[in-house]
Amino acid sequence: MPEITKSYEARDVEAKWYAAWQEAKCFAGHAAPGQETYSIVIPPPNVTGILHMGHVLNNTLQDALIRRARLEGKAACWIPGTDHAGIATQTMVEKHLKKNEGKGRRDLGREEFLKRVWTWRDEKGDHILKQLRELGCSCDWDRTHFTMDPGYSKAVLTSFVKLFNSTDEQGRACIYRGKRMVNWCPTSLTALSDEEVEMRPTKGFMYRLRYELVEPSTITDAEGNVTPFTHLILETTRPETIAADVAVAVHPDDVRYTHLVGKKVWRPLGERVQIPIIADEAVDPAFAAGALKVTPAHDKVDFEIGQRHQLPVIDALNADGTMNEFAGPELAGMERFAARKKAAELLEASGNLIEAKAYENNVGYSQRAGVPIEPRLTQQWWLRYPRVEEAKQVVRDGLIQMHPERWSKVYLNWLDNIQDWCISRQLWWGHRIPVWYAKGIDREKLTEADLRDPNKIHVSLEGPADPENWIQEDDVLDTWASSWLWPFATLGWPDAEAQAKANFSQFYPTTTLATGADIIFFWVARMIMAGLEFAKPGAPVEERIPFKHVYFNGIVRDKQGRKMSKTLGNSPDPLDLIQKYGADGLRFGLLQMAPLGQDVKFDEDRIESGKNFSNKLWNACRFRQMNGAMSDNSSLGAILARLDASQLDDDDHALLTALLDTMKTVERGFTDFEFAGATQRLYSFFWNDFCDWYVEVAKARVQDPAVKDHALAVQDLVIRQFLLLFEPFAPFITEELWSLLGYAAPGKPFVQDARIESPADLIAALNARGIQLDAHASGRVETLKQFVTLARQLKTEQNVGQKRDVKFLALGADAAWSALSAALAKLTRLVGAAEISRAAAELALPAIVTPFGTLFLDTGVKVDAVAERVRLTKELDTVGKHIAGTEARLANVTFTSKAPAAVLDGARKQLAELQAKRDEVARLLASLG
RNA sequence: GGACCCUUAGCUCAGUUGGUUAGAGCAUUUCCUUGACAUGGAAGAGGUCACUGGUUCGAGUCCAGUAGGGUCCA
Structure with missing residues (x-):
């Protein structure tokens, strides 16, 4: 048996075990017929992405889930892969080309450019998957997929062809091509879906303008006064598009303007032409002066107005966001924001600008490129989503459960207002539309x-x-129109042979999807519809859904609550953290601060505490090893066989009870996705229940040949069960200790080869050995702990906290003394004393009231009566207050008549204890004279 | 404008169905390198649970409202 070193060196251990796992193909997802399965598909990171804290949290959760499933004996399969990330990757390569070769993609041509992207991908791609290995992720790497692989591409094109030939729930063709207003990104030069547009409050100006009437009119007010009416007043934030105005619209019920409808105004910019005044319901009469310039090419609402009134469309913008000749000679060729300024100057010069006031409004930005999008009229391919109603129903019926549940509402709300999806992109990197x-x-x-x-x-x-x-067709499909097939395309769909090979029928539907709520529309909702439509045609709905649970992990933020971002530089590099604290420390620390569905405020101290916990575990195991030779640990049964039921004491019972409680908490953690609760209980169980108390108490037993084997067997049992519980969160250190302490059975070298016992299993196994856990032992142990704390407190107060040769004298009734003396050996050791003996009467020594009567401390020094009196008086005061509170409660008739018996009993018992304590403290005070 | 979330110790967070004196980690004070662990041990200090009102014998917990912070959708 190799000796365990003094401190845990995570990095060496991690590299060794990961290699061993891969060598042994520990992560391979094979499902035997009839075997219960647990499958997860990874949210595929961008192929050129690098690991950030969000990935660490998301993938640690998935790894914990999949490792736990393995320990439970399920056929577990975690499918990894990457996403080609159309715009992101193409932009990255284009930038690189521009920088290094001074060329754009059009200089190279489509074929050559794509070659370059593939080269880039082969050189720089999949880096993130290697980083996931550092973190310990147990993906089945032989199943790694990429959304542009031949098989996957076939799935994408198949889905398009199938959709082209099918209809939505209302019988309309799912796919159509149409010239419609789209969100155009002038930087990426492509259309975007609504989801890729992010509304941001943006500062600008509201320009107040005059549009001259061609035939000036007059207004007659109620008193018959007539005033000239020469122009309309309009407000716009985009004067550069005026040359593309084709009308001015007012609300049909707006009495200020009804008489003008059908008349004309002069367009104040560009070629001097007349445009009509029209009436349309879409105009908000309360906004500005109630008149709207209608520019169908550059605004969605305007476009619809234009359609209703058969107005022409004048497009004044080029695809790249510069103005074209329709913007007028002064603006043509200018960049759109420069043109806006220039337009304002021209309007001012012509006297048509009344004022420009600072104004903030929401502007749509391209999420990827970070520039304002342009509404632009282009030919695109559109998708009417299939299975919308079914997608709602599976969530309403609970076939798919979201955690936290509240995200269901967000999901349903989006589906209720679903818009057709613009699926074509004017890019080259992607699946070319077939x-x-x-x-x-x-x-x-x-x-x-x-x-x-x-x-x-x-x-x-x-x-x-x-x-x-x-x-x-030149266009490619939106990246999300490939990733929405992920849960089944990674399992071989649509190729029957590939599906059989991948165990499609067993692993689909997958069990759990763990992802961020920021892509609930982009990805989660679409996967549900795609799964229902494609995965198992004709099968019952519960077999067509892509997953049964969706767990939304929070977003990792910095301490100030800001999102982590490259530009802010507030994102620690996970690999640095692994270097510093070990992968286990990082995983455990992060999960401890990640409660269900809440954003995570990152705190490096917490990661450090994860590392410290690893070290604590390590040293506890080291101590076990130092205390005696390891016996047969190769199975639960073997360890239990070494337990002596007759030797079980209260500490054993209390420890095993706490273990069972921990097992239940962890089990619940996995079913309810309450990982923070599970990790916290694991921490407190091992550190407090096991190390702080049990191991200390057992130090005496381990010296006693009569009970040594038994005491060590209990430790071996608890450590074994703990390692099994802990492995999903910290796979490396648990694997190392599993091996070092001989828990591996012959031919089953890894933790994952074992089967974790449920709480019921453990109880049954204990029962079979004649062991029934004593429910009251924990309470008795608690009392001993209190006694120890109080005794130590007394020592500290008397400035002998570190001395171990002091003497205690206990004054109490026979029953108290007999309870105390039963545990005397370990108590003496734990409080750090030479002896604890029974006092016959009150002593003139510093004292403290314990559950076992009054405890006096003999330091050999004369007692400081003044200091003692102060201390005891304070104590008496505190106790008095508690007594008063409890008495008042018990004196309340409504309380005594309505509260449950258990609560009443508790209160009465508490009062009696407090009163006894008060009397004792009072006696001590009196004895001081 | 609509929906949702958050507010507990200096900081980051727990707190299950309402029930003794509200917990942890870090930071902090005092003491300790005694044979597992100083990545540690012992003892302590630190909280009117955002605020107001309600329900209840009893509210950090349930309800309503207010304030502040955040997210998503328009």
Whole structure:
């Protein structure tokens, strides 16, 4: 048996065991027929991403879940992988190209550019998966997937083709192409979905403008006064688009303007043209002066107004956010924000700018590029979501449970207001849409009927048989239109052979999805719809859902509650933390501060405490090893066989009771996703119940040959069960100790080869050895602990806290003394005294009142009566207050008549104890003279 | 504007269905390197549980409102 070193060196241990696990294929997900399964798909990080604290929390949780499942004997499978992350990766490579070669993607051409992206991916990708290994993640690496792999790509294209040929719940084609207003990112040069747009309050100006009436009018008020009416007043934040105005709209019921409807105003910028005044319900008469400039090309509401009134569309912006010739000669070619300034200057010069006031409003930003998006009219592919109603129902019915439950509401609310999904992206890195257009047709003018005409449009995986007559769509699919297939595409779908090989039928639906709530719409909701639609056609709904539980972990924030970000530099590098505190320390510390569904305020001290706990565990095991040779630890049965039921004392009973309680807490932690509670109980059990008390108490027993084997067997038992409970959270140190203390059975070298006992299993195993746990032992041990604390307190107060040769004298009734003397040996040791003997009468010595009567401390020095009197008086005062409170409670008739008996008894008992204590303290005071 | 969450010790957080004197880690005070562990041990100090009202014999816990902080959706 190798000797355990003085302190725990995490890094050596971690590297060794991870290699061993991989070598032994410990993480392989195989399901035997009929075996209960537990499967998780990883939220695939961006292929070029690096590990941050959010990943650490998310993946530690998944690893804990999957490791626990293994210990419970389930066929566990955790599928890893990465996401091609269309925009993010393409942008990254483009930047790199620009910097190193001074070229853009168009200089290289599509084919060459994609080659470069693949090279980049091969060189720099998957780094994050290696980092997850450092953390101890037990993914089945042989199942690593990438959303652009051939098999996965086939799944993506298959899903598109299937959707193209199917209808939504209202019988409409799921996929259509249409020229509609989209969120356009002028930096990435692509359309975005609504979810990729982030509203941010943005400071700017509200420009108050005059639009001259072509035929000035007059207003006649109630008194018959007539005033000239020469212009309309409008407000806009975007004067640079004025040249694209095609009308001014007012509310049809707005009496201020009804007489003007049908008349015209001069457009104040660009070519001097007249535009009509129209009436539309969409105008808010209360906003500004109640008139709205209508610019159909650059605003969604305006576009809809334009449609209703058959207005032309003038697009004054280029794709990259610069103005084009329709913006007028002064603005053409300018960048949009410069043009805004310039437009204001021009308006001011022409006298049409009344004022520009500072204004803050919500502006949509491209989440990825961080620039304001432009509403832009373009041809895109759209998806009408399938299975929307079913997706709501599975959550309402609890087939899919969200934790914390409140996220269900957010989810349902989104589905209630669901909008069609713009799935095409004007990118190259991604899955190219499997649509071919017949040569010679005008793509801009395809009707819904044309889309379904196989002579004009070809949609398939393989492409047309006569490719020379067709041109493939340039656009690729939104990244999320590939990752929404993740739970089943990683299990081989749609290839039957691959599915069989991957144990699709056993691992789907997966058990738990652990992710952040920030992607509940992007990913979670869409996966549910995709799963219902594709995974097991025709199967009952409970077999089609992609997962049964969704656990939303919090966001890791810094101490001030800010999100961790590169720019703020407030995000510690997880690998540094692993270096400093060990992977186990990081995992354990982080989980301790991660209560269900709350954001985590990161505190490095907590991680340090995780490391310290590792060391504590290490040393407790080291001490066990030093106390006696290891006997057969290879199974629970073997250890139990070494227990002597007749030797079990109160401490054994109390410890085993606490162990059972810990087992229950941890079990509940896993079913309810209450990991913080589980880790905290593990901590307090091991440190307080086991080390602080039991190991100390057992020091005496271990010296006694008659009970030594038994006492060590209890320790071996508790350490074994603890390691099993702790392994999911701290796999490295537990593995090392499992091995060092001989818990591994022959041919079963790893912790995961063992089966964790449930609390009921352990009770049954104890019963089978003739052991019934004594429910009252814990209370008696608690009393002894109190006695020890009080005795130590007395020593500290008398400035002999560290001396071990002091003498105590206890004055109490026969019953108290007999209880005390039964535990005398260990108490003497624990309080640090030469002896504790019985006093015959009150003594003129410093004293403290304990549950076993009054305890006097003989330091050999004359007692300081004045100091004692002060101390005892204070004590008497405190006790008196508690007595008064309890008496008042008991004197209340409504309390005594309504409170349950147990509470009443407790109060009465407490009062009696307090009164006895008061009397004793009073006697002591009196004896001081 | 709608929905949700949070407010407990100096800091970060626990506190299960209402029930003795509200807990932990870190920080802090005093003492201790005694044979597991100084990454440690012992003893202590530190809290009107944001505020107001209600329900109840009893509220950190349940209800309503107020204030402050945060998130999501419009």
